[in-house]
Amino acid sequence: MAGSSVLGVLRPARAPGSERAGRRHLTDRILDLGIYVALVVLIGYFAQASPYFLTQRNLLNIGAAVAVTGVLAAGMTIALIAGQLDLTVGANIALTSVVVAVAVESFGWSTPLAVLLGLAVGVGIGLLNSLLVVGVGINSIIATLAMGIVLRGVALISTGGQTKPLTNLALPDFLQLRPLGVPTTVWILLVVFAVCWVVLTFTRVGWHIYGVGGNASAALRAGVRTKWLYAGVFVTTGVLGAIGGIITAGTSSSGGPNYANGAEFDVLTAVLLGGIGLAGGSGRIQRTLAGVLVIGVLNNGLTLLSVNSYYQQLARGAVFVLAVVLGAIGERRRAR
C-alpha cells in the first residue's frame, strides 16, 4: 500500500536536466481552468434557453439537489488526494439513514440523539475501513468495495429490506428551514466545503494529506504519521457519508436500505470533473465544488428544457467520459 497510489498509476521518471524545467505550459493552465469555464458556459446556455433557470428559487433548488453528492464529493476529494478511495459512501448513506430512522421510530430516541448515533455510525465505518486498509494493508478499492456490500447487507437485515418511514418530522422540518433564505442542506454543503478547503490549504494535516498522497514513503520518512493520517481520512469520509445519510433520511422522511445505490459513481464523476488526479497528491477542493455544480446545473437545466430522461442519462454518461478524458490528459502532462 505505502508508496503506490490507489490505482497503481505509475509516474514515469523525468529525464534529468529536462529543458522545460521550472516552466508550465499554457495548455496546463487552460486545463486547470476548464471546469470553471464549463460551469460558466453551461449556466450561460441554460440562462438564455430557459427564463426560469436564473431565478433565485431554481438556483437554490440546484444547491439542494447536489447537497448530498457534494458532501460525499468533498470526502472523496480528500481520500483521492491522500491516494485512497472510499467506495462505501453509498452503503454508508443507506445504513445511516436506516439507523437514524430506526433510532427515532423504533427506539423512541430524540432526533438530535439519533443524528449523533448516525454520525457515530460514520465514524465506525471509517474505523473499519482504516482497519482493513491501514491495519491489514488491503488496497482501499477492494477493501471499501467489500465493506460497502457488507454495510448494505446490514442495512437490509435491520429493516427486513423495507424502507423505514420517519413519522417524527423534527429532522425533515429542520432541513426545510431556510436561514437567510438558503436551505439548510445548502448551508451544510457550503460549510463542509469551507472546512475541507481550510483544512487542505492551511493546516499541517492538509499539507500532510497532499504529501502522503503524492509520495507515501517520502512522507513517512519525513516523519509524517501516515497510518494515523489514513485513518483520519477514512473517518472523515465515513462521517461525511453519514452526514449524507442523515440529509437523505431528512429530505425523504425515511431510512432506506436501498438508498444511494451507486452514489459512488455520481460522486466520482464530480470529483474527476474537478480534475482531482487518481494518482493522488494533487487537486483542489474548490474545483470539486465546481464539478458538483456542473452536474447539478446539467441535470437541472436539461429537466427545465424538458429533455427526455433517456437523453439526460446519455448526457451524464458523456460528462463522465469527458471528465475521465480530461483527467487522463492532465495526468499525462504532469507525468511527462
Added chain:
Amino acid sequence: MTGTPLLSADRIGKLFGHVRALSDVSFDLHAGEVLAVLGDNGAGKSTLIKILSGVYDVTEGRLRVRGQEVAFGKPADAAAMGIATVYQDLALVDTRDVAANLFLGREFHRGPFVDRRRIYREAERILAGLTIQLPSVRVPVYLLSGGQRQAVAIARVLVGGADIVIMDEPTAALGVQESERVLRLVGDLRDAGKAVILISHNLQQVWQTADRVMVMHLGRVAGIRRRADSTVDEIVKLIVYGDPSASTEGISDALASS
C-alpha cells in the same frame, strides 16, 4: 578525532526472521567528517542506513547519539535526534512545490495552521545559499531537472538543522557534472560541521570526498580505514574479499577503474 562521537554504533546486528542481514557492526562518527560506506550489493549498506534513519529497529547491539543510547521506533525518532537522510530516490513529493517539500513533516505552524509566509520566506533564504539555481520555491517539483531535485533534497537537511547526514548513493542517477556539484555540496556539509555518512558504489568519487572509509562485506564490517593511511587497492580487496590480505591480481585495477 577526540571527544564524544556524534554517532556511535556498538556491535549492532539485524535479523529478519531467521535471515541475518547485519552482525557486529561497530563504528564512530565525529562532527565535521565524511565517512564513506562501501560494499558490494548485499553487503548490508541499505540495512545499515535504514537502521540509522529509524526505518528498522536493531536486533542486537547499541546505538548512541552524542553518547546517549537511543532506540528508534520510527523515522521521526531518528529525525528528532538530528539524523537526516537523503535517500537515493530523493523522497520528494512531485506534486508539491519546492517550499512544501523542504518543510514536509516540519512545517512552521501556529496551532494546527501552517505558517505559509514563513515557510516560503525561509525556503527562499535557504535556496539562495545553494549553488544550484531554482526558478521559484513555488514551482512543483515535477517540473525540476535532476540536479535541481537533488538540491531540494539536500536543502531539506539544512532546513531540519540535523547534524548527522546520511546520503544514500547521492550521485547514482546524475551525470558527471551534476555529480561533481553534489560532491562539492558534501564537502560543504562537512565544512559546516555536519557529520556525513556517504553510501556509495563508486570508489573513485568516494576517494575524493571521504575522510574515512568503512567497507562492508556480507553484513559485517570488513574494515575501517583513514583515507590518508590507505590505498585504493586495499579498499578494493576489502570490498571483494572482506579481507585486505587477499590476493587480487588484476581484479583491483578492473574495479578501481570501473
